Amino acid sequence: MSAHAPRPPHDSERDQRPVPHHATHDGRHDAPPPIERAPALRFADEARQAELGVPYQAALRNLLVTNRVPYEDAVYNRTGLLHDPPGTFFRAGGGYRQPWIRDAAINSWNAGSLLDPDTARNTLWSVVERLPDGRLVVQRDREWWDRVIWAVGAAEHHAVTGDATFLVDAYQAVRTTLEETESLLDRRYGLFRGGAVMQDGIAGYPAPPFRPGVEGSHVTDYEHSDQMMCLSTNCLYVGAYRAAEELAARLGRPWSERRGFLTAARSLATAINERLWLDEENHFGYLLHGAGPLAGQVERYEEACGTAFAVIFGVATGERRKAVLDAQHREPRGVVSVWPHFGRFSAERPGRHNAMVWPMIQGMWGHAAALGGRVDRFADELSGLAGLVRQSGGEFFELYDPNSGEAHGGWQTGRDFPSEPDQTWSATAFLRMVYAGLFGMRFSARELRFTPSLPEGWGEVRLSELRYRNAVLSVTLTGQGRHVRRSTLDGRPLPHPAVPAGLRGAHELVIELV
Known part of the structure; x- marks a missing residue:
């Protein structure tokens, strides 16, 4: 990270000074942002509504009120791309004043880009800077291994919003960042070095790299930690390369340019399956040691984030996808x-x-x-x-x-x-x-498709006032399971449950599941 940019704290460097939730960076004070425009979730069963509908409302308030805060323009707008209005971004949480790179990407990817696209865009740009030659690049920080997650968040933001201006700048930032991180690829194994996603504390690792007597809680305080190759981070790189290709395709970049991203993604997915898959346990190992007395050995622990990313980014397919979902340990x-x-x-x-x-x-x-x-x-x-x-x-x-x-x-x-x-x-x-x-939303440049997963006894459930680009949707799920028996838009049958990106106005989508 450059000297002028804020470096996110880690577990031993917390900054818990209070942040004024509703003061703008130039001193103005506005009313708390309303959440009435957010989609309303309603289960027909009152017990299910109390179980899931109430926490849903709390989650909306957490994102759109508590953690939607003003930023300091001089500190965070190092690209000139943050906008006021809204003059806000999503901070990482009550104990963390800043967005952090991974938090910015994950919160936008999870829900921010859908619920508040302007604040999500600011959040994504708040962790990007310009190089001396003017190119955009995701900031460098002490958690350098997972910064490519920004590519995934950026590709999702464009798929949700269709923001053409964002697309041009985001592709530049993604391409520059991936070029910078190529040096992290360990060509002996075909895997990227570094810690696991969000695992900045040494408590997240076995011994070695942990060693008694070493001071410091950060994983990089420990010898050979920079040579590890972890499941979640490598699956994330697969997702980042595919995100880069998607952005390039939406921009109409030449196939020769796009092909390089797809080739890198395929090669990395192959290496993950060859190097980290454990036949006896029928799941992926946590990490491969790259240096020290255990060099070349795989740690056989389960990493839940790595398993999730293996499925989400298509690294685990077919029988292996089924196996990892069956095998994943769950505590009470x-x-x-x-x-x-x-x-x-x-x-x-x-x-x-x-x-x-x-x-x-x-x-x-x-x-x-x-x-x-x-x-x-x-x-x-x-x-x-x-x-x-x-x-x-x-x-x-x-x-x-x-x-x-x-x-x-x-x-x-x-x-x-x-x-x-x-x-x-x-x-x-x-x-x-x-x-x-639950609703199975899948965004692309052309449409919003629904592939729901409705557990037995949860239906009927309705999501109303869902704002997607220039449309306002009400989506109702009935039945149970994952297989669509019938879907209608405003009463008219659909070949599959999806709405085009160009849809305008208010519409009613009903999906019957069996």
Whole structure:
């Protein structure tokens, strides 16, 4: 990251100074942004509405009110691309003043670009800077390994909004960033080096790279940590390359340019399956050591975020996709970051990034379960996260104890950490499971398609006042399951449940499932 840009804090460098939620960066004070324009979720069954509809409303308020905050133009608008109005972006949460790169991308990808596209655009640009030659690039920070997640968030933002100006600049930022990260590819194994997605704390790793006596909670404080090759990060690169190709195609770039991204994605997916798949366990390993006494060995732990990304980005296909969804371990209150406990942790002293429930990961994994046809496992995670939110008084915390369900930050290096309140990506994870899981929303440049996953006993459910580009939709799901028996738009049968990007005005979509 450049000297003038803000460097996001990590677990040992928290900045918890209060942020005025409704003061603009030039000192004006506005009323809290309303959430009445957000889509309303309504289950016909009142018990289901209380279980899921109430946390849904809390998730909307978390994103659109609590964490939709003004930014400092001199600090964050290093590209000149942030706009006022709205003069706001999505911060990472109650304990984190800044968006962070991964939070900015994930929160936009999960729900922000759909619910508040102007604020989401600002959020994405707030973690981008310009090189001396004027090119755009995603900022460099201490969590350098997963910065390519911005490409995924940017491609989704354009698919949702159709913003042609954003498309041109986003493609430049993505292409420049991917060019910069090519040096991280370990050509011995065909995999990218670096930590796992969102795993910046050493509590997220076994020994080695952890070593007793080393001071510091950040993974990069430990020898050989920069040589690891992790499942989630490598699956993410597959997604980033495919996102780059999508952006290039939408811009009409030549096939020779697009082909390079697809070739890189295919080669990397092949390497992941060859290097990290464990036949005996029937799932992917967590990481491959690249240096030190264990060089070339695979750690056989399960990484839930990696499993989710393997499904979402098409790295796991066919029988392997089914196998990983069947095999994924779940603790009583949800899937955990990495399973089982590393030797220095336990159920009584769980590691912060080890066997703990992170709602952000629940959201990704629940979505992956829906994509893979496991409606039952999708239902477990959406209901599970709803239960955690109810237990914590309606708040979305950063992470939770996997057995008690209490908001708990877990142990790192000799002490336990807090679990921060009002965590934005915990709330948008819930929204992701509603929009992309339950209703099965799939955005492309041409249309919004629905591939719902409606668990038994959950229907009828309706999402009304859904704003998609120039249309306002009401979407009703009836029946149960994943197979569409019939779909209609304003009473007229459809060949498949989708609406074109050019649709205007108010419309009623009904999808019957069996």
